[in-house]
Amino acid sequence: MSTLSAVLRSTLAKDLRMEWRSKDAINSMLFFALLVVVIFSFSFSPTAEESRQIAGGLIWVAFLFAAVVALNQTWARELRNQVLDAYRVSPAPANSLFLAKAIGNFIFVGVLEVLMAPLFVVFYNLRPVGPAWQLGLVGALATWALVVNGTFFAAMSIRTRSREVMLPLILFPISIPALLAMVESTTAILTGDASPVFWINLLAVYDVVFTTACLLLFETVLNAE
Amino acid sequence: MRTKLTILGLIALALLSYGLYQALVAAPTEQTMGDVQRIFYYHVPSAWTAFLLFFCNFIASAIYLLNRSQRSDAFALATAEVGVVFCTVVLVTGPIWAKPVWGIWWTWDARLTTTLILWLIYVSYLMLRRYSSGGQTPVLAAALAIFGFIDVPIVYFSIRYFRTQHPQPVIAGAEGSGIDPLMMKALMINWLAFIVFGAIVVWLRYKLERARQQVEEAHALREEQSLEQPRVDKPAVDARAS
Numbered sequence: 249m250s251t252l253s254a255v256l257r258s259t260l261a262k263d264l265r266m267e268w269r270s271k272d273a274i275n276s277m278l279f280f281a282l283l284v285v286v287i288f289s290f291s292f293s294p295t296a297e298e299s300r301q302i303a304g305g306l307i308w309v310a311f312l313f314a315a316v317v318a319l320n321q322t323w324a325r326e327l328r329n330q331v332l333d334a335y336r337v338s339p340a341p342a343n344s345l346f347l348a349k350a351i352g353n354f355i356f357v358g359v360l361e362v363l364m365a366p367l368f369v370v371f372y373n374l375r376p377v378g379p380a381w382q383l384g385l386v387g388a389l390a391t392w393a394l395v396v397n398g399t400f401f402a403a404m405s406i407r408t409r410s411r412e413v414m415l416p417l418i419l420f421p422i423s424i425p426a427l428l429a430m431v432e433s434t435t436a437i438l439t440g441d442a443s444p445v446f447w448i449n450l451l452a453v454y455d456v457v458f459t460t461a462c463l464l465l466f467e468t469v470l471n472a473e
Numbered sequence: 474m475r476t477k478l479t480i481l482g483l484i485a486l487a488l489l490s491y492g493l494y495q496a497l498v499a500a501p502t503e504q505t506m507g508d509v510q511r512i513f514y515y516h517v518p519s520a521w522t523a524f525l526l527f528f529c530n531f532i533a534s535a536i537y538l539l540n541r542s543q544r545s546d547a548f549a550l551a552t553a554e555v556g557v558v559f560c561t562v563v564l565v566t567g568p569i570w571a572k573p574v575w576g577i578w579w580t581w582d583a584r585l586t587t588t589l590i591l592w593l594i595y596v597s598y599l600m601l602r603r604y605s606s607g608g609q610t611p612v613l614a615a616a617l618a619i620f621g622f623i624d625v626p627i628v629y630f631s632i633r634y635f636r637t638q639h640p641q642p643v644i645a646g647a648e649g650s651g652i653d654p655l656m657m658k659a660l661m662i663n664w665l666a667f668i669v670f671g672a673i674v675v676w677l678r679y680k681l682e683r684a685r686q687q688v689e690e691a692h693a694l695r696e697e698q699s700l701e702q703p704r705v706d707k708p709a710v711d712a713r714a715s
Contacts, residue, residue, distance in 0.1 A: 397620070404613045408605040418601055418617060421593040422624050425631040432635070450631055461623060465616045468538060472612035 377440030
């Protein structure tokens with residue numbers, strides 16, 4: 249257990265430090281999400297009432313696309329200088345590496361969401377009618393749902409011939425129920441029309457099920473030669 | 474193998490023809506929908522066969538992760554490919570029926586959407602297999618197959634809560650469900666015919682994949698041998714390697 253947390257801590261610290269100094273992932277994600285926001289508002293030009301109805305879907309589609317940018321960079325760094333091969337031969341537990349990467353992505357996407365949320369509020373005149381504190385809960389659960397599978401599938405797509413293209417192709421079909429749940433719960437909170445409880449529970453179940461699956465299968469995927 | 478295949482093929486042909494007769498002639502015409510309903514005898518057996526094949530794919534993938542046998546990998550690939558074909562049949566016959574009966578081609582209902590997402594997941598599985606190279610393909614594909622399979626119930630429950638319009642199950646469904654025995658007979662014969670037909674295609678695809686694996690193995694073995702015993706009198710190998 250102590251090795252697990254030590255490897256986890258050092259990998260996470262390394263990734264955060266690298267990101268802090270280069271700001272590669274966060275800059276590209278931010279700009280990408282901003283573009284999605286602008287393009288959507290031109291495509292639909294919604295009124296205030298309409299925008300409240302569609303904002304849930306819009307926010308999460310923007311975050312989903314932006315997250316793919318960060319997820320694709322997760323393992324690309326480790327391919328340089330054969331770092332991933334070094335991980336493979338080292339006795340360090342594979343799951344600690346996975347968790348470090350997933351938590352790192354969670355932080356990156358979380359920062360993106362915190363920075364982008366005011367922009368959505370300004371551009372789409374949003375004001376939650378339902379309990380706003382639930383948005384934080386939905387945000388955390390939804391972000392984890394995106395990054396846990398995303399980190400796992402990024403480790404798979406990095407091995408294929410068309411690296412960057414492959415990740416969304418395998419991640420999006422599996423993520424559809426999570427996307428539905430995050431969109432529906434956000435819309436329910438923003439409009440106050442319905443209760444988001446079912447969708448929050450679904451997100452929690454999705455998180456638990458797929459975190460377990462990732463932890464069980466990551467070592468196999470990492471060691472696939 | 475050829476004799477077995479011919480016999481199975483004849484059985485499939487006989488069953489499919491008998492099933493066609495049953496579906497088009499013997500089964501009574503449905504009261505409200507009329508002859509359009511007869512597509513049911515192809516739609517439902519295709520769906521069941523596709524689900525069965527995807528289940529086989531899941532089992533084969535899990536077995537592959539446990540024992541790494543190439544046979545189960547070949548079987549997983551074959552079942553996924555044929556399953557996608559049957560799933561496509563379901564997605565095509567569904568709208569053909571829905572247009573005259575519901576008045577629309579498609580609706581985002583639980584069963585339709587789940588089937589579509591199932592189709593998407595297995596198409597992405599086939600794409601992953603196609604675009605990854607080398608010996609890691611089976612492991613990655615098997616991991617994705619397991620993710621896809623555990624996703625299906627979550628998809629189903631989430632969309633069932635979302636909205637539903639598809640006719641409730643008529644067989645072993647709620648009270649008041651049930652169909653004419655003649656309709657049941659046509660349905661079951663067609664299902665049997667589809668399973669036999671599907672099994673033949675899976676078997677052929679499995680054999681093809683096994684042959685490909687064996688060719689690949691033979692190539693690898695020969696290259697290994699040529700590395701171990703470098704021969705000067707065989708320049709052809711060196712020319713190919715460079």
